[in-house]
Structure formats: C-alpha cells, structure tokens
Amino acid sequence: MAFRDVIEAVRREVRRFLYPPPPTPRAAKVAAKQVIGPIARLVVADEVSRTLFAEYAAHRASSRGHEEIGWTLLGIRQDDEAIVLATLPAGVNRSAGATHVQFNSIAQELACRIVRQSHRQLMPLGLLHTHPGSMRHPSDGDYRGDINWVEGLRGGQGVFGIGTASEQPGRVPAVHEQERESLTFSWYTLSAGERNYRDVPVSIEPGPDLALELRTVWDEIETHAGRLNSLAGQLALVRFAIGSGSQKPALIVRVALVDNARSIEVMMEGKDVRYFVADGSQIMVAEFRDDRVDRGVYAMLTELSR
Amino acid sequence: MDFRPLEELERKQLVNALRGNAEQGRVLLLDRRDTSFVGSADEVPDEEVISAIRSVPCHY
Numbered sequence: 001m002a003f004r005d006v007i008e009a010v011r012r013e014v015r016r017f018l019y020p021p022p023p024t025p026r027a028a029k030v031a032a033k034q035v036i037g038p039i040a041r042l043v044v045a046d047e048v049s050r051t052l053f054a055e056y057a058a059h060r061a062s063s064r065g066h067e068e069i070g071w072t073l074l075g076i077r078q079d080d081e082a083i084v085l086a087t088l089p090a091g092v093n094r095s096a097g098a099t100h101v102q103f104n105s106i107a108q109e110l111a112c113r114i115v116r117q118s119h120r121q122l123m124p125l126g127l128l129h130t131h132p133g134s135m136r137h138p139s140d141g142d143y144r145g146d147i148n149w150v151e152g153l154r155g156g157q158g159v160f161g162i163g164t165a166s167e168q169p170g171r172v173p174a175v176h177e178q179e180r181e182s183l184t185f186s187w188y189t190l191s192a193g194e195r196n197y198r199d200v201p202v203s204i205e206p207g208p209d210l211a212l213e214l215r216t217v218w219d220e221i222e223t224h225a226g227r228l229n230s231l232a233g234q235l236a237l238v239r240f241a242i243g244s245g246s247q248k249p250a251l252i253v254r255v256a257l258v259d260n261a262r263s264i265e266v267m268m269e270g271k272d273v274r275y276f277v278a279d280g281s282q283i284m285v286a287e288f289r290d291d292r293v294d295r296g297v298y299a300m301l302t303e304l305s306r
Numbered sequence: 307m308d309f310r311p312l313e314e315l316e317r318k319q320l321v322n323a324l325r326g327n328a329e330q331g332r333v334l335l336l337d338r339r340d341t342s343f344v345g346s347a348d349e350v351p352d353e354e355v356i357s358a359i360r361s362v363p364c365h366y
Contacts, residue, residue, distance in 0.1 A: 102364040121347035124358040129365040145363025
C-alpha cells in the first residue's frame with residue numbers, strides 16, 4: 001500500500017469517527033427500545049398469576065383471612081410494558097387488619113437480595129394488595145402513599161393491583177382485570193405527579209415466578225432477615241442458597257474468605273442454626289451455637305483469622 | 307422468509323448483548339411478536355432496589 005493510500009485510509013477512519021452515518025429507521029427502532037416509556041401494558045408471567053391467586057385463596061381460608069394481604073411485584077421494564085416475574089409475600093410478621101396492610105419489608109429486602117443474585121435486572125414494579133369489600137380501585141389512603149413511592153421507581157411509574165373477592169356470576173372482566181372463580185385482580189398504573197390511577201390492560205404469558213422457591217424457607221427469611229441484611233451490607237462475598245435440611249429445605253448463607261478456597265456456611269432450618277467451614281470438598285462442623293447469625297459469622301471469622 | 311444483513315448499530319448491540327449474556331448472565335430481550343432482538347435488560351443497582359423495598363407504604 002502506498003503511503004498516500006495509508007493517509008487516505010486514516011482520513012476516512014477519522015471522518016467516520018467524527019461524522020458517523022445516521023442510524024437507519026430499523027436500527028433507530030432497536031435503539032429506541034432501550035428507553036423505558038410509560039407503561040401501556042402489564043404482562044404477568046403465568047406462574048406469577050397462579051402464585052397470586054393461590055396465595056390469596058389460601059389467605060382467605062386462614063385464621064387471618066379477614067385481614068388485607070399483599071405482595072411486592074418484581075420484574076423488568078421493556079419498551080412500554082411492565083413484565084412481572086417475581087412476587088414477594090407480605091410475610092407472617094406483616095402489620096395488617098381489616099383496613100390496612102404493611103408488608104414485612106425487612107424480610108422482603110432479604111428475599112429481594114436472594115432472588116437478584118441470579119437476576120440482577122429485576123426491579124420493583126409495583127404492589128398488589130387486597131380490599132375486604134368489593135372496592136376494586138385503590139383508596140385515597142393508598143394514593144397518598146403510592147404517589148410518593150413511585151418517585152423512587154424506574155420511570156417514576158408503578159403498577160398497582162387490588163384484589164377483591166365476590167361472587168358475580170356472568171360478569172365479564174374488563175381488560176385491566178384478571179378473574180379466577182370469585183377472586184379478581186384489578187390493575188392500574190400511577191405516575192409521579194398524576195392525580196389518579198389509570199387502568200392498565202393485563203395479559204398472561206408463559207413465564208416463571210422467580211421468587212417461588214423462597215416460600216420454602218420464608219419462615220427462616222423472616223426470622224433472620226435483619227441480621228442477614230446487615231451481613232450482606234457489610235461483607236462483599238456473601239451468597240445465599242436454599243439447600244436440603246434434615247426435615248425441610250434450609251436457608252444457607254455462604255461467606256467466602258479472602259483466599260476464596262474456604263468459606264463459612266451457616267444453615268438455618270426452623271429455629272436451628274448450624275455453622276460449617278467448607279474447604280474444597282471437606283466440610284467441618286463448628287462446635288458452637290449462636291442464633292444471631294451475624295454475630296456467629298463474625299465469631300467464626302475471628303476464629304479462622306488466628 | 308426474509309433475510310437481511312444487520313445494520314452496524316444492531317450488530318454492535320447484539321455482540322455486546324451476547325458478550326454480556328456469556329460473561330455476566332445478562333438477559334437477552336426478544337420481541338415476542340416477531341422474536342427479533344430488542345436489546346438486553348440493564349442491571350439495576352442494589353441501592354435503588356433496596357431503597358424502594360424499604361419504603362413500600364402502608365396500604366388501606
């Protein structure tokens with residue numbers, strides 16, 4: 001290649017860098033899809049839908065069935081859709097009565113940390129809660145809380161569902177409603193600054209409830225959430241897992257040591273808390289007890305640093 | 307069936323998304339109407355998520 005050709009090639013590259021060609025309509029369409037727009041449609045994964053209806057029905061049949069109940073909804077935003085892919089229950093330690101429900105947010109925080117270990121794109125999309133009567137719209141009290149809360153969500157917008165139970169044979173659900181037997185979920189969006197909720201069309205599509213497995217260790221999550229959240233906030237190499245306990249699934253927290261060859265493992269099953277050290281394929285049981293998991297982990301770290 | 311070469315921007319986004327999927331497990335998004343590639347879901351920072359979870363208001 002002649003020196004003149006080299007100079008021309010360099011000039012061409014510099015021009016391309018400084019003046020890139022405008023995107024074609026198709027490419028522009030792909031680029032535009034990266035931007036989150038207002039929610040025009042709610043998509044609920046079918047396993048999420050089954051979870052919500054089943055847990056609502058089970059709640060109504062329980063000793064606390066007269067209370068309101070609810071779930072935090074996690075998922076992704078794509079184009080003008082909100083897609084619900086995980087549900088976090090209000091928890092046994094919720095504060096609730098016939099006219100209110102406040103979720104156990106400490107347990108939901110831990111559950112969120114666990115499910116997002118493998119799904120970092122999940123974000124809070126909104127909330128579903130129930131009303132004891134047949135009012136299918138959020139109340140004024142709901143609005144006062146939600147309108148501030150949506151400011152912290154992506155796009156300043158959230159999805160809100162109201163669950164109700166009533167027998168109305170022959171009733172045809174609206175496009176923003178889901179119905180199964182006597183139970184109805186009515187769906188709305190609310191954006192920061194809006195004066196009221198808007199109906200949002202809902203559809204069910206094949207997909208998982210990524211938080212469903214956590215139900216098997218939800219008691220352990222609620223029991224240890226405060227201390228495990230602290231641990232996860234203070235230490236970098238903390239991972240959670242669900243494993244086989246002696247009687248039922250157990251919640252496991254694994255703290256990798258700096259050399260990464262060894263780790264401290266804590267197994268929580270019911271009220272039982274057991275500590276182990278894993279070193280390659282070898283697992284050693286620690287002969288001490290402490291139900292306060294964070295203190296137990298720090299005691300183990302101290303012991304192992306000697 | 308219609309085939310066409312990817313535009314430069316599409317190609318870059320697809321390569322980046324595939325790399326993100328292989329190396330970090332990032333999600334590839336498909337348009338469910340025609341299965342075309344529509345990007346990858348961005349990771350959401352823990353702080354943003356935890357803050358929203360902690361501040362869920364009481365409902366009535």
